[in-house]
Amino acid sequence: MILGLDCGGTKTHAVLVDWNGEVLGEGFGGPSNPNASPMETVRASIRKAVSEALGNFRGSVKVACVSAAGTLGGMKDILEGILGELLPGAEIIVKRDYEIAHVACFLFNPGVVLIAGTGSIAYGINEEGKTVRVGGWGHLVGDEGSGFWVGKEGIRAALRAYDGRGRGTRLREYMLEYFKANTPDGIIGRIYSSENPKTLLGGFAPYVVKAAREKDEVAMGIIKDAVEEIVLTYRAAVRRLGFSSVRDKLAITGGFYFGSRDLLRPLLTRRLEEEFGEKVELREPLMPEAKAAALVALKYMEGKEHEGSR
Amino acid sequence: MILGLDCGGTKTHAVLVDWNGEVLGEGFGGPSNPNASPMETVRASIRKAVSEALGNFRGSVKVACVSAAGTLGGMKDILEGILGELLPGAEIIVKRDYEIAHVACFLFNPGVVLIAGTGSIAYGINEEGKTVRVGGWGHLVGDEGSGFWVGKEGIRAALRAYDGRGRGTRLREYMLEYFKANTPDGIIGRIYSSENPKTLLGGFAPYVVKAAREKDEVAMGIIKDAVEEIVLTYRAAVRRLGFSSVRDKLAITGGFYFGSRDLLRPLLTRRLEEEFGEKVELREPLMPEAKAAALVALKYMEGKEHEGSR
Numbered sequence: 001m002i003l004g005l006d007c008g009g010t011k012t013h014a015v016l017v018d019w020n021g022e023v024l025g026e027g028f029g030g031p032s033n034p035n036a037s038p039m040e041t042v043r044a045s046i047r048k049a050v051s052e053a054l055g056n057f058r059g060s061v062k063v064a065c066v067s068a069a070g071t072l073g074g075m076k077d078i079l080e081g082i083l084g085e086l087l088p089g090a091e092i093i094v095k096r097d098y099e100i101a102h103v104a105c106f107l108f109n110p111g112v113v114l115i116a117g118t119g120s121i122a123y124g125i126n127e128e129g130k131t132v133r134v135g136g137w138g139h140l141v142g143d144e145g146s147g148f149w150v151g152k153e154g155i156r157a158a159l160r161a162y163d164g165r166g167r168g169t170r171l172r173e174y175m176l177e178y179f180k181a182n183t184p185d186g187i188i189g190r191i192y193s194s195e196n197p198k199t200l201l202g203g204f205a206p207y208v209v210k211a212a213r214e215k216d217e218v219a220m221g222i223i224k225d226a227v228e229e230i231v232l233t234y235r236a237a238v239r240r241l242g243f244s245s246v247r248d249k250l251a252i253t254g255g256f257y258f259g260s261r262d263l264l265r266p267l268l269t270r271r272l273e274e275e276f277g278e279k280v281e282l283r284e285p286l287m288p289e290a291k292a293a294a295l296v297a298l299k300y301m302e303g304k305e306h307e308g309s310r
Numbered sequence: 311m312i313l314g315l316d317c318g319g320t321k322t323h324a325v326l327v328d329w330n331g332e333v334l335g336e337g338f339g340g341p342s343n344p345n346a347s348p349m350e351t352v353r354a355s356i357r358k359a360v361s362e363a364l365g366n367f368r369g370s371v372k373v374a375c376v377s378a379a380g381t382l383g384g385m386k387d388i389l390e391g392i393l394g395e396l397l398p399g400a401e402i403i404v405k406r407d408y409e410i411a412h413v414a415c416f417l418f419n420p421g422v423v424l425i426a427g428t429g430s431i432a433y434g435i436n437e438e439g440k441t442v443r444v445g446g447w448g449h450l451v452g453d454e455g456s457g458f459w460v461g462k463e464g465i466r467a468a469l470r471a472y473d474g475r476g477r478g479t480r481l482r483e484y485m486l487e488y489f490k491a492n493t494p495d496g497i498i499g500r501i502y503s504s505e506n507p508k509t510l511l512g513g514f515a516p517y518v519v520k521a522a523r524e525k526d527e528v529a530m531g532i533i534k535d536a537v538e539e540i541v542l543t544y545r546a547a548v549r550r551l552g553f554s555s556v557r558d559k560l561a562i563t564g565g566f567y568f569g570s571r572d573l574l575r576p577l578l579t580r581r582l583e584e585e586f587g588e589k590v591e592l593r594e595p596l597m598p599e600a601k602a603a604a605l606v607a608l609k610y611m612e613g614k615e616h617e618g619s620r
Contacts, residue, residue: 134473137498140507141465155451163444164546188447197450236474 002301003053003064003087004294005046006100007032007079009118012045013290014053016061021298023291027052033068034075036196043082050086065093065297067100067289069117093297097289098123098133104285104292105251108299111283112237114230116264117254118202120146122233126241134237139198145229147256151204153222154211155191159184161218169218174207202256209260223260227267231275238276246276251283311367312611313360313374313397314604316410317342317389319428322355323600324363326371331608333601337362343378344385346506353392360396375403375607377410377599379427403607407599408433408443414595414602415561418609421593422547424540426574427564428512430456432543436551444547449508455539457566461514463532464521465501469494471528479528484517512566519570533570537577541585548586556586561593 001024006013012029029045029052031037037045054061064087066079076094083092102113102123112124120143121136139148158175160166162184179187194200211219234250243249250272257264265282272280285292311334316323322339339355339362341347347355364371374397376389386404393402412423412433422434430453431446449458468485470476472494489497504510521529544560553559560582567574575592582590595602 132473134475137466137469137494138502140501140511141462141469141498152451156447159447159451163442164550165444165542184447188451191450192448201450232475240474 001057001059001061002294002297003050003061003090004290004292004297005049005064005066005083006097006288006290006293007034007042007046007066007068008097009033009036009069012049013288014046014049015288015290015294016053016055016057017291017294017298019298019301021295023294025053025055025057026290027054034078035069039078042078046079046082047086050083061087061090063091063093063297063301065095065100065293065300067095067097067293069097091300093300095293095296098136100289100292100296101253101285102251103296104287104289105253105283107286107295110241110243111249111251112234112241113251113253113283114233115254116146116226116230116252116257118147118198118256119143120149120230120233120254120256122237124237124241126243130241132237132240134233134240139201145226145233146202146254147205147259148198148202149229150208150222150226150256151201153225154204154208154219155187155201157218157222167218170211170214170216171208171219174211175204178204178207205256206259209263212263223263224267227264227271230268231271234272235275245278246272246280247278248281248283250280251285253285311369311371312604312607313363313371313400314600314602314607315356315359315374315376315393316407316598316600316603317344317352317356317376317378318407319343319346319379322359323598324356324359325598325600325604326363326365326367327601327604327608329608329611331605333604335363335365335367336600337364344388345379349388352388356389356392357396360393371397371400373401373403373607373611375405375410375603375610377405377407377603379407401610403610405603405606408446410599410602410606411563411595412561413606414597414599415563415593417596417605420551420553421559421561422544422551423561423563424543425564426456426536426540426562426567428457428508428566429453430459430540430543430564430566432547434547434551436553440551442547442550444543444550449511455536455543456512456564457515457569458508458512459539460518460532460536460566461511463535464514464518464529465497465511467528467532477528480521480524480526481518481529484521485514488514488517515566516569519573522573533573534577537574537581540578541581544582545585555588556582556590557588558591558593560590561595563595 002017004015012032014027016025027049029049032042032045080092105113110126114122122134124132158171161172181187208219212223312327314325322342324337326335337359339359342352342355390402415423424432432444434442468481471482491497518529522533
């Protein structure tokens with residue numbers, strides 16, 4: 001049997017599939033990103049998700065594929081260690097979340113997937129197997145168009161309205177509400193003493209989306225800027241991959257996207273059609289990432305068997 | 311006698327003045343910003359600067375005024391404690407760096423001073439004594455037009471050129487040079503594992519200035535954007551203070567400004583003249599901040615004597 005695992009910053013998802021890719025079991029756990037949670041939490045989350053997915057299954061798992069966000073670095077060893085204990089004898093494959101998101105959207109076919117979560121990144125593969133990565137440089141010098149970026153721009157706009165540099169916006173009131181503060185000075189203390197300012201600022205993105213839905217022009221301006229950044233990212237990836245048409249080649253996923261889909265999707269589709277001069281049907285994932293991870297493991301095993309039979 | 315002290319992130323400057331404001335002694339030390347350096351360093355830097363300034367002077371210091379950057383919070387107590395030990399019996403006044411910079415430029419007269427250092431902030435006082443602060447919201451949601459901001463925008467532009475989202479720029483090569491790295495991935499690791507990414511990114515500002523001097527269009531665009539941000543900040547302060555003319559009312563200081571003065575000053579003066587529709591003579595500090603701090607202490611003592619004589 002084969003196990004697929006999605007290790008995220010807020011939850012863990014595991015699926016057990018058979019050699020035909022049919023799902024036999026599924027399990028969930030808490031956060032399991034080793035860059036964001038303590039080892040004990042990561043271990044407990046993975047253990048819970050995996051044991052739920054295995055259920056009463058008593059056979060052996062031959063291979064497991066894990067989807068992990070952020071820089072792999074030491075994370076790879078940590079995840080391999082934990083899974084090695086839980087699944088003795090299994091081969092463990094650790095992949096980046098954007099590689100798995102690509103499979104979830106394109107099933108090993110060419111295309112570009114853009115992830116708009118707390119951070120942002122695009123990843124594409126063309127017919128020749130060439131891969132490109134665009135963006136994903138983190139919250140200090142990248143992540144344009146992400147939830148972090150939209151939240152940060154919202155706070156920035158609110159502060160600019162407050163001190164007379166920017167236009168009036170209801171983001172100013174929403175900012176005080178979000179931080180449960182009475183003055184911007186209190187907010188600044190909160191931001192700079194935060195252990196995770198990226199998550200804190202990203203958490204304001206839903207307020208920007210809300211204000212934009214309510215026709216606040218400053219908030220709508222931020223959303224439109226995010227759309228431009230996303231279009232620019234697709235454009236760079238499409239150019240570098242040399243696609244002559246983007247038909248069936250563009251996909252999008254991520255928590256920020258799904259949280260603002262009603263607003264974002266029509267704006268984005270219109271701008272992409274202007275950009276590429278053709279009809280754009282923006283794909284979304286065909287399956288959960290844990291299932292896509294399992295399919296990656298399955299494909300890996302097929303490749304091995306194929307090699308073995310030569 | 312009176313002591314003025316400027317506690318900065320890279321150096322400490324102390325001056326001893328007499329009751330006429332004449333400088334009797336001067337001393338220097340290393341970094342002494344309690345938000346950025348360990349207590350032992352702060353203490354040693356202040357001790358060295360103060361003892362040099364006192365020299366052979368054997369009388370007692372009646373009052374000392376300290377200029378300190380950043381949020382005062384617990385910093386005030388720390389600085390008061392250290393100076394209380396060094397100057398037994400002296401009154402200690404702790405002021406924010408922008409209040410002291412204002413005195414250094416305007417000598418207690420109305421006006422707006424903008425500090426463009428690693429961070430940015432404007433502080434103004436009008437004829438009625440009303441004060442305003444514009445910007446200064448820190449590197450995550452503010453500091454537009456500062457050295458941090460210019461450095462960060464430079465790195466961002468280099469990364470955007472690298473992955474095909476932005477125009478070609480020599481900032482890409484300068485970025486690799488600055489970080490002594492061969493690929494952007496190595497740089498990202500350096501930025502996010504840095505203990506002080508604000509200082510690290512701000513340190514790239516001189517490269518952006520250099521590239522702009524060399525007519526790199528992307529770099530020049532960043533400098534022009536910085537100028538626009540600075541103009542916007544002055545405009546907000548001037549409006550809120552109700553100045554009908556900005557004649558003799560605008561001043562600028564800060565490490566980033568002085569490091570790019572040849573480029574920045576003419577651009578800024580031209581844009582300010584367009585903005586306010588009159589001739590602008592942008593002031594710079596008339597004296598070091600430590601001397602201005604001493605004058606604040608002197609004025610405070612004069613006020614006290616005046617009170618006592620009523």
